[in-house]
Amino acid sequence: MIRDLILYLLITLFTITTLNAQSVGAKIVFDDEEHDFGIIKEDAGVQSFIFSFTNRGDKPLIIQDIETSCGCTTSKWTKEPVLPGAKGKIVVSYNPSNRPGEFRQTICVFSNAKNDQKFIEIKGYVKPRLKTIEELYPVKIGDVIAQSGRIIFPVIKKGKTQTDSLEIYNNSEKTVYLSFHATPSYIKIKVSPAKLKSHKKGYIVVSFDASKIDTYGYVMNRIYMNSNNSFDFHNSLLVSANIEEDFSSLTPEELKNAPIITFDSKRFDFGNLKQEDVVSHKFIIKNTGKRNLIIRRIKTSCGCTVVTPGKKIIAPNEEVPLMVNFNPRGKEGRQIKAITIISNDPENTTSILRILANVYPSY
DSSP: OHHHHHHHHHHHHHHHHHHHHHOOOOOEEESOSEEEEEEEETTSOOEEEEEEEEEOSSSOBOEEEEEESSTTEEEEEOOSOBOTTOEEEEEEEEOOTTOOEEEEEEEEEEESSSSOEEEEEEEEEEEOOOOOHHHHSOEEETTEEESOSEEEEEEEETTOEEEEEEEEEOOSSSOEEEEEESOOTTEEEEEESSEEOTTOEEEEEEEEEGGGOOOOEEEEEEEEEEETTEEEEEEEEEEEEEEEOOOTTOOHHHHHTOOOEEESOSEEEEEEEETTOOEEEEEEEEEOSSSOEEEEEEEESSTTEEEEESOSEEOTTOEEEEEEEEOOTTOOEEEEEEEEEEESOSSOSEEEEEEEEEEEOOO
């Protein structure tokens, strides 16, 4: 009797195990896991493809969510459960507007299937559309339109000259003669051609001579333009440059003996302040090099911060104070101000100190 009971239990356990092994649950299988849109035009509008899938399992399949790798890609899918053997679909759409060039997007499909994360892909190439004149030249400067409203010289070595140009277009029905008003001596600027005919393009050519300006670091100038001899303060071009000292001629021995700028700290927090609290802190600058350290320029990120160095020429092994005064009047909340120090240390030409404070209203 006991032997028969044990045999019955073993048979029952075997039957349950076999049935569980045969039950695979829901299983999602795609007809295609990748689609190539080929070449599509940028202005062709949203492009869509239907990914069809089949539930190859023995339980109803439910698509729970779909995530795409870019906001340019959206999806819709079968919401109701897909029965075993039945088909469902996922519609994936791609918006090529303002996205010229190749693309490849991954779509992750989440479901209740045992293979609960499934990846499908779309790819293709977006052929750029022809841009309008207004898109090519988005900035209006007087009677012309330009690709930009500024010319930037990222780095100019002291004593050197760099030249750059800005493309412009005369979108009016008249010939335009351009000239410039009161430019500084270190900037030369011209228009080519000087007389720009209707619906023609030209160039503003700017040369920046860093040997003619007695400063270092970031410099910005607003250059005002005359159009057909008519002056308007609204018609201007920004010219900026970052002037760095040229150490390229230094010998290995000179570099070895060069000045080295160090600080006792590069950060000081005043803590909590009221708006009427004017506070000070003393940083210490030390020259640990073998030649005189020269402070070329000090600038702050805010007029509320005033910096006074003890001296600007620091001998080897000499220490000097750098007094920083901070006036929080008109400020509120967390304040972080930067102090930029430009020196003749070839390894650390630009050093940045920071002061911090929490400023509260006076009431």
